[in-house]
Amino acid sequence: MGIKVRLAILNFLHMGAWGAYLISMGNYFVHIGLASRIGSFYALIGIVSFFTPTIAGIIADRYIQPVRVLGLCHLLCGLGMMVLFYIGGQPDAGMYYSKMYMVYFFCIACYMGSYSLVLSVSYTLLEQENLDTVKHFPSIRVFGSIGFVVLMWITDILNYETTEKQFMLSGIISLLFFLYTFTLPICNHQKQLKHQTLREMFGLNAFGLFKNKELCIFFIFSALLGVNLQIANAYGTPYLSSFSSMAEYADSFAVKHSNILYSLSQISECGCLLLIPFFLKRFGIKAVMLLAMAAWALRFFFMGEGNPGSGLYLLILSMVVYGFAFDFFVISSSIYIDNRAPNNIRSSAQGLFWMMANGVGSSVGSMFAQSVINMNTDVEGKIDWYPSWMSFSVYALIICILFYFMFHTKVEESAESQSDIKASE
Template sequence: MNIKVRLVIMNFLQFAVWGAYLTSMGSYLVNVGQAAHIGTFYAMQGIVSLFMPAILGIIADRWVPAQKLLSFSHFTAALFMALAGYYGMSSGSDVEFGILFTLYSLSVAFYMPTLALSNSVAYTALDKAGLDTIKNFPPIRIFGTIGFICSMWMVDILGLQNNYGQFFACALIGLVYGVYALTLPACPVNKGGEGKSLTEAMGLRAFTLFKQKKMAIFFIFSMLLGVSLQITNGFANPYISSFGSIPEYAETFGVQHANILISLSQISETLCILLIPFFLKRFGIKYVMLIAMFAWVLRFGLFGAGNPGSGVWMFILSMIVYGVAFDFFNISGSLFVDRETDKGIRSSAQGLFVIMTNGFGATIGTLGAQAVVNHFVDFNSEAPQIEQWQYAWYTFAAYALVVAVVFAFAFKYKHRPEQL
């Protein structure tokens, strides 16, 4: 089989595992009385991302080929996710936070490092085939987002988005991927001890970049913007589903199929990737980042103003805006880091960018978002909480707006189109 096709399948499965629960788990947690802990569940992804990818990266560099470690990690993650599903099934509505959270956390601890491991396998395979990774990897990676979307739709159509069944779906896809990973091209290991140290693998060498004012400001704002990354993943589905308590909206498509509606965000994401080269060359990193920041303002504000009935167009527009908010920040930020750092620490600098955004930023964001939602929304009330949810979304929008305004004045960068 053509190596590109094999890597397309790998990326499809890699993100299909994640898509099975990432946008719908919040609704399940609401249904089993764990609404106050949604942010804690999502924050665990950021917490384990601070150290697990580095640890497994060193193991893959020195002792266990990446494709085998990828398989082991997915088998292990699938096992704990299946146990979480079984616990949810056997406990019904009497789910205890400690047990479910522990099983989920162990699964996530082994899944999150596979995001990096799958990239390593892909880069190695493309290099072996004599193919340019910069040219050939992005089109392959897009199929990861397609896998994520397909998984979301499957969970929605099968009626699993509000119950424990999504954990079983995730585990099943993970098992299939675990088997498939063993068939991927072999990756070399460096048994001579010349692999990266833990300090290097975690990107800690790149902390010297904080000595440069420009880079220090960039990384700080990367963390502040990273706060927004997981908020809608955790709370969009519970919010849209909550309209079901109002007869006017109970039978609308959005309430019945919140996951499919939310998947428009991922569809937009795949399309907006194509806009980045043009916008970067035309406007430069500062204005591209500002566009992303104001897109987050619209993302949250439109969520607060919309509804699944006559206002569903605002939900749809919010989903479309997400592609700009996510891609213009993550991909453009990564390209900026690559261009502005010395070759000797570029890998570490990319690691630092991930730590600041998906590690510190996303963790702080989900925990902070939970505090905001808990402040406004009474999950124990029988009365609809739509207005209370709206206060939460407008709070998130106000936060994104403040970050954007301060960034506009604090980040000084002269755009030079000839460098792109």
């Protein structure tokens, strides 16, 4: 098999392991009586992203072959998911909140360690075959979105949405991923272990990118935009399921198969990924990021205005614009950072970006979303969703306006251009 096909399978399994439970986990916690703790679980995604992507990147850059680090992350995650499946299967599983919390902390720490590594490994293996990452990676990453959707549908069709079996399914995919990494070629990365400063030894050179004004502002806005990442993941399906209490919507497709409806977001990703090379070449990173920010504002606005009946088209539009919101932010930013970072800290630079976007951003976003939801919850536990979604939409719009005025590139990035920015010693 060619390297593009092999990397497509890698991305399919990697995102499939997450898709098996990420969107439906909120429904599961509602089912076992932990609705008020949903935000704390999704906040863990952000919390572990403060350190695990950076640590994994440092190890991959300096000490251990990146493909082996990638496989180890999924092995540990898969085993942890099996433990979570076992705990979740106990009677009155809601009573085991603290145990489930700690096990999920371990699982998501391992998974997030692999997230940025999948990107850097893909970029490196493509370049070893003299293939342009901007041109070829988006079409490979499409299979990650396909994997996410396929596992979402399997979870829905097997009625795993409100059961612990979604964690078992994720664990199986992660273990398959671990085995698959042994079929991949090694990455020709630089291991300079002699005559290193302490800073170099711990891979802290990537933080030198903050000394460049353009990259510093970009990283800050990555964190601010990252606030949006887990909001819809955490509360999207519980929001759709909340319509089941209304007679006119109880038997609607959106309520009965919220996972399948929500998968339109990832299907939209597939199309939007293929647009990234054109948009980056034609308009540059600033315009692409502005489009992503505007899409986040529309995403939340359509969610608030929609319903499973006459407003179903608005819910569908919300799913469609998600492709622009996510891909034009995460994937375009990743390509931009890869082009700007020196070769010897590429994995560390990806880890730094993910720490800002999914670490600082998602952890703050999860807590912010939970506080907004709580403020709009009455004494009987009923949530007024409309003002919540509108608050999220206004936030995204404000970030979009600030980015327009504050971020400036001296020379817009294109598929052919790469900066010679070096991290300070």
